[in-house]
Structure formats: structure tokens, C-alpha cells
Amino acid sequence: MLGIALIALVVSCAGYLFLGELRAPAATQGEPVEFTVDSGETTADIATRLSAARLIRQPALFTLLTRLRGLDGQLQSGRYILSPTMTMSEILIALQTGKLKELQVTIPEGLRLEEIADLVAQTGVVSAEEFLRAARDGDRFRDQYFLLSSMPPGATLEGYLFPDTYQIAQDASPDAIISRMLDRFSEQYSSIERSVRVPGVSVHQVVTMASIVQREAALIDEMPTISAVFWNRMRPEYASDFAGGQLGADPTVQYALGYSAAEGRWWRKTLTLSDLQIDSPYNTRRYAGLPPGPIAAPGLDALLAAAQPDESVPYLFFVASCAKDGSHQFAQTIEEFRRYEAEYLNCQ
Template identity: 70%
Template sequence: MRHVRALLLGLSLLALVVSCGGYIFLGELRATPATTGEPVEFIVEPGETADDIATRLGEAGLIRQPALFRLLVRWRNLDQQIQAGRYILSPTMTMSDILKVLQSGQVVNDIQITIPEGLRLEEIAAIIAAAGLVSEDEFLAVARDGERFRADYFLLNSLPAGATLEGYLFPDTYRFAPSADAETIVRKLLDRFVEQYSTIERSVRVPGVTVHQIVTMASIIQREAALLSEMPQISAVFWNRLKPQYAPLFGGGLLGADATVQYALGYDPIEGTWWQRELTVDELAVQSPYNTRVTPGLPPGPIAAPGLAALTAAAQPDETSPYLFFVASCERDGSHKFATTIEEFRVYEAEWLACQ
């Protein structure tokens, strides 16, 4: 009889604990972090887990107990139901209210833009303006003021005085609020650059170079290479041309990249483009610090926005490559033939001209 009473007492206590736990749980579901508060922008990234979302909701002051949010998601089997996007949430919302919004897909009407690799600032400005965000002039006024951002981005430490952010606005797909101003847009692109560059900054294999020189070289590789697989070799060609031991074999320290000439020439009103298909003899000789056919060394700065593959190639050229020249191949697939001597280069050049 005594054992029965003990069992009943234990069950009663267990029921009380469960009841109290359930009461506390329900109370948390109905509770809000605050009774007043400003709306908060909250972005759910594609592929983000419920655990990560719960942590960030807690950090943003939108929920009190991230662990209970995770439990609620699992209890309702909603792990895969939370929709990526930008939401406006409030600290006056309950945990259940927030979860309903996040699975509803009723996101704020963001504007999505895609910035391809290899564009110069003016082309990026045109994409942003065409999307209805800010005008080209507004964007360029901010993007050309590199000094404005130097203190906030350590990777801009080697940016020359008076330089623009050419090359530092990372090409990718972005979503912006319709009300985003030019500085917000530029900072988001800069943030992505920092994020991507951090993946290679500890593995730079070119001795004595700055971040600015890596980005400059990467922009040239981006414009010169058609195939990702050839970027390390093309990188090696350009770095080799700058080595003193190769100066007698190729232009005395000239980089000789036609893409830099294109940048120096700027917009062609006849073709209606920033990048021309063919360059005349006079154009190839244009006097500009960006014309690496007449000015030794790297140009003063990047000529376009390089992607991660080009940045990686600039930082990690093919160290086994002895090449100083490359010519487009007749395969017409974007590939090149590489040469170590001017004689070999002329043979490949003749082949290319013959198959035109």
C-alpha cells in the first residue's frame, strides 16, 4: 500500500512538473520581448537553418528564448517551411506570430539585381539605376569616393589616395529595399568583397604584393580570360612579365594587357559600349597610366570588378608556368595557346589570323 501511495505521489509530481512546464512554454509562446519597439528588418538567407535563425532572432531582440523557438519549429515540423527573404518584424510580436510571418513568404518587396563579373563602375551604376534604386550619378558619387570607406574596411588600407572603389564592389546577386540609398548599396557590395577576399588572403603566393595590387591584377585577368580553368596560367603570364629576369624577353617590364587599353579609352559612343571589340594602332598607343602597352608595371588600380576565381588566380598564379605570351586558339571556345618565346607566339598568332 505504501508503494502504491509513493507511486501515486510520484505521478502527481510528474504531472505537476509537466503541467508547469507546459504553462511556462505556453506563456513564452504568448510573451513578447517588449511592449513597445520599432520594427526591425530581418533577413532570412537561402538555406539558413532554423537553429541559425533562432540565434539571430534572439540577438536582434525579437525573441526571448531561442531554444524554445527551435523547439517550437521542430514540434510543428516547420524546419523546411521558413521562407528566405527580407521581413519586417517587431519586438512586440509573439514567437508564434514571428514564425507565422517567416513561413508565410510575405516578404517585403525587395529589388533584386545581378552584377556580372568584369564590369566597370559605370556599368554597375547603370544596372542599379535601371532597377530603380538610385540614379547613376548618385551611385557613382559615392563609389568614386574610396576615402569615405577606408576607416571602416581594413582591406582598403592599400587603396591609393584619391582612388575610387573600382574593383572592390563584388559582382553577385543582391536584394535591396526600394528605399536603399547609394551608400547602403555600396557598403553591401563592399561587405561581400571583404567576405570573399577573406577566403584567399592567407594563401597569397605572390611575394610583397598589397591587396590593391592583387585586386588590380585580378581585374585584368577577369577581362582577359574567357575560361576559369585558364585564369591561373594567364595570371602567371602577367606576373612573369613583371619579373626583372623576364624584362629582356618581353617589353622591359610592360604588362601588355589590351584590357587595360580598353579601360583607358573609356566609352565608345559609336559602338555604344565601354569595351571595344577591335583596337586600332593609334588606340593601342594611347597615352595613359592605364595603358600597360606603354606604361610599365601594373596600372594605378583595377579596371573592372573581378569575381572570386579571378581574385584567387591573381593571388595564386600557376607557379609552374614559364609562359610570357598567350593567343586565342582556333577552337573558338575561349581557350588560348601559351608560349614562352616570341617565335612560338608568332606561330600561334599566324594560326589564329589564318582561321579568321
């Protein structure tokens, strides 16, 4: 009888402690935080991250509670607002019913900051002006993202807001939206970071080159070759063959010119001779080397091409082909280029 009584006492105490832990929040005060449940996560994974975020104290008890309520494997993916003052039961209820309503925005490759801001503003979450104000202040995000460390002081986040489809909470701030895009950039760039073949270049230089390749190339399989052409043009041994190290990339001129009210677009379809003479460090027809920074948001293919150009090609020139499928013909000498150019003009 004494043994039975002791067992009953232990069970009773354990039950009391269990119920007490379920009813007690992780903290008596604290700010609400955003918590994301990813698709395919197990209850144990979610519990571990809830504990790491200091939203619960005992992940094992949270997992047990979820199973006792028949909800194991049924917690919905999404973004939630949770507080450390919530009990385990309240958190479990929130993870079933309190998902933030989200709006979707798709950012295509090759857009400049103003175009990205306009797309984000279409969700109605933030205005284009609010988004641009934050995105143009790259320094405020520098300490949070190691890959931004090579940006010049005062630089914007042009080129670093990775093009993708994003789900945006209705109450998201400009900083929160930008941080998600920078998170995505960091994730994607990390896949190529250790395989950069161009010696002595920084992340900022790779992103800058990638943005030019993104705007120049219509076909993904030509990106490594176009990247090689631009890197070749800056090599000292080719300085006498192509304008002393100038890239000669029209998209950089388009970027420098900015918005065309006459055409109603940021990227001008036609460039005049006077356009090509604009005095801007982004005009790579006047100034040698890379421009001060990216001109648009490159995708992963363009980043990979900029980091790993086709080292086997000696080309310095390219011109659109008569196939009119976005492909180009590549040339090593100015004579070849002029021949291909004449062919293209004749087939128009």
C-alpha cells in the first residue's frame, strides 16, 4: 500500500507540474514576434524553434501536448504573430487559427529598385516611397548581412533584392519585406560563393557584373559567354583592342538616363548618340571598368555567370543574330564584329 501511495504521489506531482507548465507562459512580459512554420516541418522541429525563440520553455512538453490533442503533423505552415506571454495551449491554438493573411508579389529578374518598389506597392502593404526610402539606405542593413560588407558606404540595395515570389504579411514594414529579399539573396549567393573563378573580385563586383549580364542576355545559356566578354574587356592585355577597358554596355547607359517620360519606361528602347555621351559613372561607354554598383536585380543564373564566366572564350564583341530569338554572334576582332553587325542590319 505504501508503494502504491508513493507511485500515486509521484504521478500526482508529475501531473501537477505538467499542468502548471502548460498553463505558465515562457515569460510574464515580452514583445510579440513573428514566427514562421515551414512546409514539411515536424512538430518536434517546430517545438525546438519555439524554444529557441523563447516562446516556450519545454519543447518536449509542447510536442506531447500536440500529440495528445491529435494535432501531430497537422500544424499549418505560414507566418504567425506569437508572444512569450502566451501559454503552450494558446500557442498551439494560434498555430491552427492565427495565421497572418499574406499577399503575394512576384519580382522578375532584371528590375531596378524603382520597378521593384512599384510591384511591392501594388500589394497595398507599403507605398513605393516608403519601400524606396528604406531600400536606398543600404548602410542600415549592412551589419545584419555579411554579403553587404563590400558595398561602398552610402550605397543603395540595388541588385541585392533577390527576384522571386514572396508572401508578404498585411502588416509588414518596408524593413521586414527588404530583409526577406536579402535573406533570399544570401541563401542563393551562398551556393556560388566558394566557386567564384574571377580572381580578386568582391561580392559587390560580382553582383554588379551579374546585373549587367542580366540586362544584356536574353538566353540563359549565353550568360557565361556574355559575362566572359565583359570580363575580357577589362583585362589589361585587351585594353588596346576594346576602348581601354571600357565595358561599353548599353544597359548601364539606360540606367544612368533613368525614367523616360516619352517612352513611359525606365529602360529606354532606343539610345541616341547624345544619350551615349551622358556624363555619369554608370556610363560604361565613357568610363572604364565596372560602374559604381549594380543596375538591376540579377537572378541566380546571372550571378552564376558573373562568378563563373566561360574562361575558354577569347571574345570581345557580340551582336544580335538574325535568328531573332535573343541569341547573339560573338567575335574576337573588330572586323568579325562589323561583319556580323552588317549581317544583322541587312536582315532587319
